[in-house]
Every structure is written in structure tokens, then in C-alpha cells.
Amino acid sequence: MRRIPIWYWLVIPLIFMLVQVTIEAQRTAPLAYSDFKHLLKAGKVENLLITDDAIKGTLRLDGIEKILPKQKADALKQAGQAERAFISVRVNDPALVPDMDAAGVHYAGEVRSEWLSTLFSWLFPIALFFAVWGYAAKKSGLSSGWALDIGKSKARVYMEHKTGVTFDDVAGIDEAKDELIEVVEFLKNPQRYRRLGGKIPKGVLIVGAPGTGKTLLAKAVAGEAAVPFFSISGSEFVEMFVGVGAARVRDLFAQAEQKAPCIIFIDELDALGKARGISTIAGGHSEQEQTLNQLLVEMDGFDTNKGVIILAATNRPEILDPALLRPGRFDRHISLDRPDLKGREKILAVHTKHVILAPEVDLTPIAARTAGFAGADLANLVNEAALLAARHNKDKVEMSDFDEAIDRIVAGLEKKTRVMNPQEKETVAYHEAGHALIAEFRSHADRVAKISIIPRGIAALGYTQQLPTEDRYLLKRSELLDRLDVFLGGRVAEELVFGDVSTGAQNDLQLATNMARHMITQYGMSDRLGLATFEEVRAPFLNPLSLPEKKIYSERTAETIDAEIAKLLDEAHQRVRGTLSAKRRLLDLLASMLLEKETVDRAALDALIKEHDAAATPTRQVEGSHAA
Ligand code: ADP
Ligand code: ZN
Numbered sequence: 001m002r003r004i005p006i007w008y009w010l011v012i013p014l015i016f017m018l019v020q021v022t023i024e025a026q027r028t029a030p031l032a033y034s035d036f037k038h039l040l041k042a043g044k045v046e047n048l049l050i051t052d053d054a055i056k057g058t059l060r061l062d063g064i065e066k067i068l069p070k071q072k073a074d075a076l077k078q079a080g081q082a083e084r085a086f087i088s089v090r091v092n093d094p095a096l097v098p099d100m101d102a103a104g105v106h107y108a109g110e111v112r113s114e115w116l117s118t119l120f121s122w123l124f125p126i127a128l129f130f131a132v133w134g135y136a137a138k139k140s141g142l143s144s145g146w147a148l149d150i151g152k153s154k155a156r157v158y159m160e161h162k163t164g165v166t167f168d169d170v171a172g173i174d175e176a177k178d179e180l181i182e183v184v185e186f187l188k189n190p191q192r193y194r195r196l197g198g199k200i201p202k203g204v205l206i207v208g209a210p211g212t213g214k215t216l217l218a219k220a221v222a223g224e225a226a227v228p229f230f231s232i233s234g235s236e237f238v239e240m241f242v243g244v245g246a247a248r249v250r251d252l253f254a255q256a257e258q259k260a261p262c263i264i265f266i267d268e269l270d271a272l273g274k275a276r277g278i279s280t281i282a283g284g285h286s287e288q289e290q291t292l293n294q295l296l297v298e299m300d301g302f303d304t305n306k307g308v309i310i311l312a313a314t315n316r317p318e319i320l321d322p323a324l325l326r327p328g329r330f331d332r333h334i335s336l337d338r339p340d341l342k343g344r345e346k347i348l349a350v351h352t353k354h355v356i357l358a359p360e361v362d363l364t365p366i367a368a369r370t371a372g373f374a375g376a377d378l379a380n381l382v383n384e385a386a387l388l389a390a391r392h393n394k395d396k397v398e399m400s401d402f403d404e405a406i407d408r409i410v411a412g413l414e415k416k417t418r419v420m421n422p423q424e425k426e427t428v429a430y431h432e433a434g435h436a437l438i439a440e441f442r443s444h445a446d447r448v449a450k451i452s453i454i455p456r457g458i459a460a461l462g463y464t465q466q467l468p469t470e471d472r473y474l475l476k477r478s479e480l481l482d483r484l485d486v487f488l489g490g491r492v493a494e495e496l497v498f499g500d501v502s503t504g505a506q507n508d509l510q511l512a513t514n515m516a517r518h519m520i521t522q523y524g525m526s527d528r529l530g531l532a533t534f535e536e537v538r539a540p541f542l543n544p545l546s547l548p549e550k551k552i553y554s555e556r557t558a559e560t561i562d563a564e565i566a567k568l569l570d571e572a573h574q575r576v577r578g579t580l581s582a583k584r585r586l587l588d589l590l591a592s593m594l595l596e597k598e599t600v601d602r603a604a605l606d607a608l609i610k611e612h613d614a615a616a617t618p619t620r621q622v623e624g625s626h627a628a
Contacts, residue, residue, distance in 0.1 A: 010127035014120070029059070029076050031088040035068055040103050042067045045086075048100065048107035055088045057105075159255070160229045163219040170213055170220050171350045172343025172375070176334045180204070180221050183309055187225035187261045190307040201332040202299060203310040205269070205325070207317045208336030211376025214313035217336070218265045221311065228262040230255065234271035245272070245291030253298040253308075261307030266295075269312040269330075273320045292321060299329050338374045338454045340599040341367055347375050351382040358396040366402050371598060372420060372454065373409075381405050425595060427494060427502050428453045433590040434493025435464040435486055435508075436605070437583055438576055442482035451590075452599040477525050480515065484572045485579075487512035492576045493587060516568040517561075526564045529557075586612045 031039075036055065039045050044064060048057040060083055065073040078084060090096075100107050167177055186193045186200045193200065206214045215231075222229035232252060256264050266272075272291050302308060312330055314320065324330050339347055344367040352363070370378065384405035389397040420428065432451050439445040446466035466486075475483075491505035519525040553561075580587055589608055593600055600608075 010123055011131075014124065014127070017120075028056075028085045028087050031059070031076075031086045033088050033091050033093070035072065036086075036088040037093075037099065038067050039064065040099055040105070043103055043105075045103075046105050048105055049110055050090070050096075050107060051110045053090055055090050057086060059084050059086045158231045159259075160219075160222070160231075162226070163223040163229045165216060165219040165223040167220050167224055169350060170216055171346035172339040173213060173217070173336055176206075176217060176336055177220075179332075179334050180217065184221055184224045187221075187227050187263070187307060187309065190261050190305065194305050200309070202328060203312065203330035204332045204334060205317065205330040206311060206313045206334050206336060207315070208313075209315050209338060209374055211374035212336040212338060213375040214336060215265070215267060216375070217334075218263065218311040218313065222263045222265075225261070225263075227307075228259045229265060230259075230262060231265040231267060234266055234268040234273065243287075243290065245287055246294035249291060249294040249298055253302065256308050257302065257306060261309075264308060264310045266310065266312040269314045269324070270316045270319055273312075273314075273324045292324075296323055296329065337452070338372060339378075340452070340454055341371075341597055344370055344373060344378060347378045348382065351379050352397075355382060355386050356396050358398040361397065361399050361402065366406070369406055370410075371425070377409060381409055384408060425453060426591070427498065428504065429591040429594040430493045430497045430587070431490035431502075431504055432464050433587050433594060434489040434491070434576075434580060436489070436590065436600075437493075437587055438489030438579060439464065439466055439486045440605070440609070441579055441583065442485055444476075444479040444482040445486050448602065448605060450599060450601050451594060451605070453594050454598055477519070477523075480519055480523075480525070481572065484512055484515050484568070485576050487515065488569075488572055488576045489580070492573065492580055496577065496580055496584070497587070497591075512569060512572070513565065516565045516572075519568065520561055520564045526568075528560060528564055585616065 036045070039059065044060045044067065045057050046060070048055060059076070061077055062082060064076060067073075068076070076084060076086075170177060183200065183204065206217060208214050218231075219229060230252060232248075252264065256262050272288055272295070274288065274292075299310065310330075317333070345363050348363045348366060352361075366381075370381065373381070381402070385397050385401040388401040388404055392401070394401070432453055436448045436451045439448045448464060448466055450465040452463055452465075487508045490508055491501060494501050494505065520529060586609065589612060590600065590605070593604070593608060597604075
């Protein structure tokens with residue numbers, strides 16, 4: 001239902017009155033006082049009403065042309081009418097009353113009631129003020145509606161007693177589910193957990209691209225534990241007046257505490273949890289800061305034992321205020337990727353459960369054709385296919401409906417560059433295989449945990465995930481060199497296989513260059529420049545992306561530094577080329593495995609390497625040899 005803003009109630013009667021006054025003015029003829037006097041004496045007026053400043057009455061029109069000049073008389077006359085109302089400004093004329101008495105007309109004074117005009121003289125400016133304010137607020141984006149909406153914040157807390165969603169409804173993200181099972185157990189039975197001394201996280205941050213099922217997963221946790229689910233969206237706070245957001249947060253936590261055990265879900269956490277300072281333009285956005293502060297205060301203030309767990313979702317974890325990620329706040333992170341082939345098949349299975357499928361429909365080829373689709377896209381696909389079938393008057397959804405639906409959705413997604421064409425996919429597969437194999441064959445590099453060619457985030461088209469075997473605080477030159485090689489692995493693989501390179505390696509090259517620069521200018525790892533350091537360390541330790549500092553050395557040294565960086569990169573390039581040429585067959589195998597399965601985990605990689613080695617024992621090549 002739409003609410004009618006209060007100011008309507010002020011303006012509409014005003015307009016109404018204005019219209020009435022104009023109509024009244026149309027009917028009433030203005031009369032000069034002297035003319036009125038003449039007409040009075042001639043007995044042409046009657047029913048006079050005398051107020052402080054005007055004389056109103058009725059004028060008999062017949063024969064007035066004998067009294068008034070012709071022009072005036074014509075102006076007063078109205079076709080087909082014998083009488084007309086008139087108004088005349090009253091002048092200070094002591095002879096008025098005697099004249100009226102002499103003419104024998106009926107006259108009366110009027111006690112003017114003042115309240116109406118007084119009311120309007122107040123109301124009108126107030127209404128005007130609100131209208132202008134509301135307009136200004138709307139313009140400046142402060143409030144989405146009129147100013148009288150204050151206090152009725154848009155950020156609504158939604159509370160569901162039962163979400164009705166279970167883990168069965170969430171498919172293809174088993175790792176994430178495993179991590180949340182503990183939370184479910186705790187919510188089901190907080191007392192028991194407490195007795196056993198279990199430590200439960202206060203906040204869990206779910207990170208993932210839009211549509212990967214973050215909200216669904218949060219609801220499933222609430223559903224599995226059969227607890228209420230409070231949800232609120234961070235972006236709704238942004239439009240509000242100062243202080244309202246903070247009050248909402250306080251409110252939310254108070255409500256949740258009463259319903260504990262329960263779950264609070266904050267969607268789009270980044271909107272309200274942006275790092276303080278990022279968005280501060282001339283002191284603006286203090287509202288967002290206040291809200292964020294209140295959230296931090298609330299999170300610190302309550303203890304988990306009460307049974308309230310906060311889940312939050314974001315697709316931009318990198319812009320979150322670090323304070324949100326500290327221990328005791330959102331210290332546990334779960335990341336959701338777009339599903340791989342198997343995952344997509346499982347998700348399709350979930351969504352086709354309630355759809356009548358023709359017997360020939362096979363979900364496997366559908367999954368194969370939908371690389372890059374997120375869970376929401378797949379749900380949409382099933383829905384679209386069902387609609388198409390209905391439009392064609394079928395009683396079952398057939399494979400052709402799915403095909404048509406895929407084409408439609410792919411066309412939409414391609415605009416958002418979320419779906420790769422087969423060539424791009426092959427390039428990415430070789431690129432990632434290159435990274436992975438170099439990591440595999442460099443003794444000091446971190447072990448590969450997972451390789452994927454499913455787009456993740458905006459920039460990365462695929463990724464190779466390496467897990468360090470231990471935490472390292474000191475790195476040797478040999479280890480840094482190995483890292484450098486891994487950075488270059490992707491690019492070199494493209495070079496070897498396609499004889500051409502793509503733009504996809506840009507980030508790798510930047511990382512490699514920064515790493516080389518650090519080695520030379522900060523860690524004294526160059527023979528030509530020796531032990532001197534040339535840059536002040538400002539950025540976090542070993543952060544390869546940190547910006548170079550202002551130069552504090554001569555132009556000649558600068559040239560030497562550049563030459564040394566180029567040399568380091570060049571040598572790495574040679575080494576990597578050597579390794580990948582020697583392992584070309586394995587590279588091909590891994591790339592085609594990636595193309596087929598989209599993700600390759602540790603076990604599959606081990607199996608592949610073993611198989612390859614067994615087949616290639618006789619002519620084993622020396623690793624790192626320079627095969628140009
Ligand atoms: P997010 O919050 O990450 O943007 P949602 O949780 O709102 O995404 O997902 C939107 C819809 O997509 C869900 O309601 C569900 O129908 C579907 N969906 C997403 N991920 C999955 C999944 N892993 N399994 C089943 N359905 C999913
Ligand atoms: Zn890369």
C-alpha cells in the first residue's frame with residue numbers, strides 16, 4: 001500500500017480554496033465607490049454587507065446605462081441576467097449610512113471571523129517549508145522520500161520464524177556447509193555447547209559473487225537449527241538521516257536477544273562497513289560511520305552464549321573496515337565460488353525437483369553448457385525453461401526448452417562478461433595450468449591446493465590456489481625466485497602454446513615486477529647494487545602490491561635498478577620457459593582436464609602427474625633445462 005504524504009493534506013485544500021476564490025471573483029464585479037454611490041442613490045443596489053474595508057451586495061442591472069457611462073454599464077451587464085454581485089472598496093465616508101438609510105436598502109455589518117485566515121497564514125508557509133525541504137533532501141539523496149518520512153527508516157528488519165530452507169536446498173557448496181554445521185549445532189543446543197566449553201564464532205562472513213547463494217546459505221543455517229532469522233541489508237542504511245541507522249542497529253540487536261537463539265543476517269555488509277575514511281568526503285557520510293561504530297559496539301557487547309550468531313554477506317571483502325574482521329567480530333570467513341560442473345548439476349537437480357521434466361532431459365549436458373553461471377543464474381534458467389515450455393503449450397519441459405533458455409541467459413550474462421567463449425576458456429586453462437605446474441616443480445613454492453577456470457570476482461578469470469605448508473616470516477632469495485617463477489607461469493604457458501599472449505596476465509606481471517623490485521631495492525638481493533636499500537619500507541611486509549616510494553637516489557642508480565629488475569625477470573622467464581617446454585605434455589593434459597572439469601583439486605593433480613610420469617619414464621628430461 002502506498003502512503004499519502006502528509007503535505008498532500010495541506011496543499012489540496014489550499015488549491016481548492018484558491019479555485020473557489022477565483023470563481024467567486026469571476027462572478028463578483030468590482031465597482032468604484034463613486035459609482036456605487038450613484039447606484040445606491042438610484043436604488044439599484046440591495047442586500048448590502050458592510051465590512052471593515054469592503055461593501056458587498058447585489059446590483060440590479062436593468063436600466064443602469066442611464067446612471068453610469070455606457071462603457072461601464074456594458075462591462076457590468078451579463079447576458080441574460082438581471083442581477084449581479086458586486087464588491088466595492090469602502091472609503092472613509094461619513095455620509096454612507098445616512099445615504100443608505102435614505103435609499104431604504106437593507107444593510108448589515110459583518111463580524112469577520114479571523115481564525116480561518118490566521119490558520120492559513122500559518123499553515124501555508126509551513127507547508128511550503130516542508131515541500132522545499134523534502135525536495136532538497138530528495139535532490140541531495142539524503143532521503144528517498146519526503147522529509148516527513150524521518151524516523152520511518154527504510155532499513156526494515158525482516159524476521160522470519162521459520163525460513164523453511166534446509167541444507168538440502170543448497171547444492172554444490174559442500175565445504176561451506178561443513179563449516180556452518182558447527183554453528184547449526186550450537187544454535188540447536190546452546191546450553192550443551194556451553195557446558196562443553198565450545199567456542200563459537202560471533203560473526204561469520206560469507207564472501208561470494210552475487211547469486212552464489214549467500215543469503216540462501218544463511219537462511220539454511222537458520223532453517224536447519226529451527227531458529228528465527230533476522231535480516232537487514234547494509235545498503236538500506238546509507239540513505240538515512242544521521243543517527244537513525246545506529247538506532248536501528250541497537251534495535252535489531254535488542255530484538256534478536258529476546259528471540260535468542262537466533263540468527264542475524266546482514267546482507268551487503270560492504271555498504272555499511274566500508275573502511276572508515278574511504279568514503280569520507282569533507283566530513284560527509286558520518287551516518288555510515290556511526291552505524292558501523294554501533295555495529296561494532298553491539299558485536300563486542302553481547303556474548304555468543306546468549307545464542308545470537310551474526311552472519312554477513314559481501315562480494316567486496318577488500319573494502320571492509322579492518323575493524324570488522326578482528327577477532328570477536330567477523331573472524332570467520334566462508335567463500336562461495338561459482339559452482340563447477342558437478343556443482344552446477346547438483347544445483348540444477350535441486351531446482352528441477354518441482355518441475356515436470358520430459359524423460360529425455362539430462363542435466364549433465366546442461367551443466368556443461370553453463371560454465372560461469374552462479375546458483376541464481378541456474379535457478380533462473382530452470383524457471384525460464386519452464387516458462388518457455390508453458391508458452392509452447394507443452395506439458396513437460398523438454399531439452400529444447402533448456403537450450404533456448406540457456407541461449408537467452410547467456411546472451412544476457414555475456415554483456416556482464418560473466419561467460420567465457422571456448423577460446424577464452426582454453427587460454428585461461430593453459431594459463432592456470434602454467435601457474436600450477438611451475439608451483440608444482442619449484443621446490444620452494446607453496447603447494448597447489450586447487451586450480452580453477454571458473455571466473456572469480458571481476459578481474460580474475462581463473463585461479464590457482466596455493467596453500468603454504470607453514471607460516472613464513474622470513475623468505476630466502478631462492479624462495480622469492482620461485483615465487484617469481486610462479487607469477488610468470490601463466491603468461492609463459494600462453495606464450496608456448498598459442499605463440500601469443502593475452503591481457504589476462506597483466507596482474508601477474510605487476511606482481512612479478514613488484515616482487516623483483518622489492519628484492520633489489522629492499523632486500524639487497526642484487527649483486528650489482530649490493531646491500532644498499534633504496535626505498536623506505538612503508539607498506540606491509542612483503543606485500544608485493546605495495547607502491548614504490550619516492551626516489552631518493554640518483555638517476556644512474558635508477559637505471560641500474562631498472563636494469564637489474566629486467567634481468568631478474570628475464571632470467572625467471574627463461575627458467576619458466578624451460579620448465580614448461582620440458583613438461584609440455586603434462587601442461588596439455590592438465591589444461592584439457594581443466595577444460596573438462598573446470599576445477600582440479602590436489603588429489604586429481606597428483607593422480608594426473610603420476611599417470612604422466614608412468615607413461616614418460618624412459619625419456620625423462622632435466623627440470624629447468626633451457627629448451628628455447
Ligand atoms: P546471494 O545472496 O549470494 O546474492 P542468493 O542466496 O540470494 O544469492 O541466491 C539467489 C537464488 O539463487 C537462491 O534463492 C537460490 O534459488 C539460487 N541459488 C543460489 N545458490 C544456490 C545453491 N548453491 N544451491 C541452490 N540454489 C542456489
Ligand atoms: Zn595468472
